[in-house]
Amino acid sequence: MDYKYLSELLFPDVTLTEEELEAKYPPRQLPEGAKVTRFAPSPTGFVHFGGLFPTLVGERLAHQSGGVFYLRIEDTDARREVEGAAGALVKTLSHYGINFDEGATADGERGDYGPYKQSKRADIYHVYAKRLVAEGRAYPVFSTDEELSELLTADKKAELKSVNWEEDGQARREAMLARRNFTIEDVERELSAGHKFALFAIAEGDGTRKRRVNDLVRGDLELPENDEDVVLLKSDGIPTYHFAHVVDDHLMRTTHVVRGEEWLPSLPKHLQLFSYMGWKAPKYIHISQIMRQDADGSKKKLSKRDMGANLDDYSRLGYCPRAVIEYVMTLLNSNYEEWRAQNPDRDYTEFPFNVKKMSSSGCLFDMKKLDDVAKNVVSRMTADEVYAQFKAWAESYAPEFAPLLGNADYARAIISIGRGGKKPRKDYGTWVEIYNYMKPFYDGTFAVEDEYPDTVDRSDIKKALSMFLETYDKNDDAGTWFEKIKAICAPLGYCADMKEYRTAPHAYRGSVADVSMMIRVAVTGRLNSPDLYTVMQILGAERSTARVRDMINRL
RNA sequence: GGCCCGUUGGUCAAGCGGCUAAGACGGCGCCCUCUCACGGCGCAAACAUGGGUUCGAUUCCCGUACGGGUCACCA
Numbered sequence: 001m002d003y004k005y006l007s008e009l010l011f012p013d014v015t016l017t018e019e020e021l022e023a024k025y026p027p028r029q030l031p032e033g034a035k036v037t038r039f040a041p042s043p044t045g046f047v048h049f050g051g052l053f054p055t056l057v058g059e060r061l062a063h064q065s066g067g068v069f070y071l072r073i074e075d076t077d078a079r080r081e082v083e084g085a086a087g088a089l090v091k092t093l094s095h096y097g098i099n100f101d102e103g104a105t106a107d108g109e110r111g112d113y114g115p116y117k118q119s120k121r122a123d124i125y126h127v128y129a130k131r132l133v134a135e136g137r138a139y140p141v142f143s144t145d146e147e148l149s150e151l152l153t154a155d156k157k158a159e160l161k162s163v164n165w166e167e168d169g170q171a172r173r174e175a176m177l178a179r180r181n182f183t184i185e186d187v188e189r190e191l192s193a194g195h196k197f198a199l200f201a202i203a204e205g206d207g208t209r210k211r212r213v214n215d216l217v218r219g220d221l222e223l224p225e226n227d228e229d230v231v232l233l234k235s236d237g238i239p240t241y242h243f244a245h246v247v248d249d250h251l252m253r254t255t256h257v258v259r260g261e262e263w264l265p266s267l268p269k270h271l272q273l274f275s276y277m278g279w280k281a282p283k284y285i286h287i288s289q290i291m292r293q294d295a296d297g298s299k300k301k302l303s304k305r306d307m308g309a310n311l312d313d314y315s316r317l318g319y320c321p322r323a324v325i326e327y328v329m330t331l332l333n334s335n336y337e338e339w340r341a342q343n344p345d346r347d348y349t350e351f352p353f354n355v356k357k358m359s360s361s362g363c364l365f366d367m368k369k370l371d372d373v374a375k376n377v378v379s380r381m382t383a384d385e386v387y388a389q390f391k392a393w394a395e396s397y398a399p400e401f402a403p404l405l406g407n408a409d410y411a412r413a414i415i416s417i418g419r420g421g422k423k424p425r426k427d428y429g430t431w432v433e434i435y436n437y438m439k440p441f442y443d444g445t446f447a448v449e450d451e452y453p454d455t456v457d458r459s460d461i462k463k464a465l466s467m468f469l470e471t472y473d474k475n476d477d478a479g480t481w482f483e484k485i486k487a488i489c490a491p492l493g494y495c496a497d498m499k500e501y502r503t504a505p506h507a508y509r510g511s512v513a514d515v516s517m518m519i520r521v522a523v524t525g526r527l528n529s530p531d532l533y534t535v536m537q538i539l540g541a542e543r544s545t546a547r548v549r550d551m552i553n554r555l
Numbered sequence: 556g557g558c559c560c561g562u563u564g565g566u567c568a569a570g571c572g573g574c575u576a577a578g579a580c581g582g583c584g585c586c587c588u589c590u591c592a593c594g595g596c597g598c599a600a601a602c603a604u605g606g607g608u609u610c611g612a613u614u615c616c617c618g619u620a621c622g623g624g625u626c627a628c629c630a
Contacts, residue, residue, distance in 0.1 A: 234628040516589035528591035
């Protein structure tokens with residue numbers, strides 16, 4: 001068959017040449033060892049938590065080495081595209097401090113290796129598609145519009161639960177061989193009938209033979225050679241992921257492809273295409289999926305509906321971006337926590353990220369661990385930082401509370417409790433938690449949420465609160481303030497000394513802890529609170545005593 | 556079902572032929588203590604399994620089991 005003629009028949013409009021493209025997208029001038037990586041999402045929705053892994057790896061690899069991190073939008077499937085998803089993606093990632101050097105950014109394209117949207121690169125793909133046809137390595141498959149729409153709607157074969165794999169495989173092999181069988185006349189006839197064609201690459205591999213391929217995290221792998229014809233171009237002329245990946249990552253001079261492990265099975269296809277093209281394949285890093293624990297205890301891929309799957313969930317729940325990043329870093333590099341312990345105040349970008357320290361087994365998403373990481377992150381922040389971020393959060397998620405934060409000094413005083421020093425307190429890790437923490441400090445949100453335990457005598461409470469009011473002096477320091485509380489104990493038959501009380505609890509009606517509790521509930525409305533003295537200092541004498549008086553009247 | 560990847564405490568994980576098998580989260584206990592925390596100290600808790608190789612296997616090889624992925628004109 002005259003493949004050259006066939007290629008002209010199929011791609012009469014190709015005017016670009018490979019030489020021109022190579023000249024337009026020359027090898028990048030970068031320092032030795034600089035890595036070029038990309039985030040290449042399909043704009044089908046929100047940014048998935050699982051997607052943050054490869055993204056962060058790519059970003060670190062590039063920026064740590066003085067390389068380039070770019071964004072390429074893989075919008076080759078128009079049916080699944082979600083309007084505005086690409087923009088939202090960039091925005092969310094930027095919120096997490098992940099920024100692109102080039103690509104389809106929010107304000108248009110940036111960089112010399114574009115276009116960065118695959119839908120705008122059709123003419124580029126066609127240059128190479130044409131060449132493969134001319135070399136006898138790719139062939140067209142025609143289908144009528146009816147057949148096509150049938151294909152497009154019969155989307156998921158997986159829905160056919162009981163697929164007979166053996167028959168299916170046999171049928172596909174036969175279909176494949178049948179498709180390769182055609183004449184030039186067939187093509188001319190189909191073309192003149194106005195039928196569209198998909199372009200397939202001929203698989204020259206032997207599926208029974210293994211080939212050693214390398215993955216930077218997994219090491220050497222034994223993968224079978226590809227023996228399945230791959231779709232290069234769909235009937236609409238747009239490439240599939242496989243072809244686009246090969247062409248784009250070559251032309252954009254990607255050095256390292258970081259992607260989910262679900263791509264591992266199709267790696268032989270990609271390697272084969274690189275070899276057909278005569279290009280050097282990039283290095284690959286396949287990342288394991290993030291799993292979640294199912295109700296029955298089994299592991300499941302973190303899916304879209306799961307809590308915590310959508311990155312924007314974390315904003316709503318009040319996790320600051322740095323906490324989420326920090327958590328991801330601990331999952332990505334096993335020695336990260338150790339490094340963090342030694343460098344509590346360094347930015348995570350200073351951590352020497354190492355591909356070799358990455359785990360190759362999938363991990364379970366652990367909310368508890370995230371919470372702990374978040375507490376650590378927030379505890380190391382300055383009061384100003386916490387104030388600014390919390391306020392921003394409140395404006396979107398707690399609008400009724402946000403105005404109360406107008407008094408910055410007051411809010412900062414609350415936030416400053418236990419902050420600073422070598423071992424800052426870890427009272428809250430999310431803005432939701434700090435919101436709850438702060439409520440008692442504002443009359444607008446103060447409420448008696450906890451009742452006194454039934455075991456406590458009401459008249460004792462009344463007496464204690466009255467005595468407290470009589471002796472309270474706002475000018476007392478913490479020591480004398482507490483001495484006065486102790487002084488209340490004896491007349492009521494409570495023990496002022498905890499040690500002593502523990503030795504003989506039945507000798508007393510209660511202890512100074514109980515008396516403190518009575519005051520605590522009156523002042524904060526809760527059984528638990530930060531240090532009571534400090535709370536009252538922040539609230540001010542007037543408000544504190546007023547709340548105590550209210551409580552006395554309530555009882 | 557074929558192919559591929561994986562398997563150290565409940566979770567994340569160190570380990571890379573010889574260790575009482577780290578550490579972190581969580582759990583539990585004790586201490587500190589005006590509460591809750593924070594902090595300190597401690598406890599329980601693991602090499603999936605069967606064969607090899609070896610003087611010696613968590614570590615190397617093979618099988619089995621289990622988990623995951625994948626088999627689209629989706630990515």
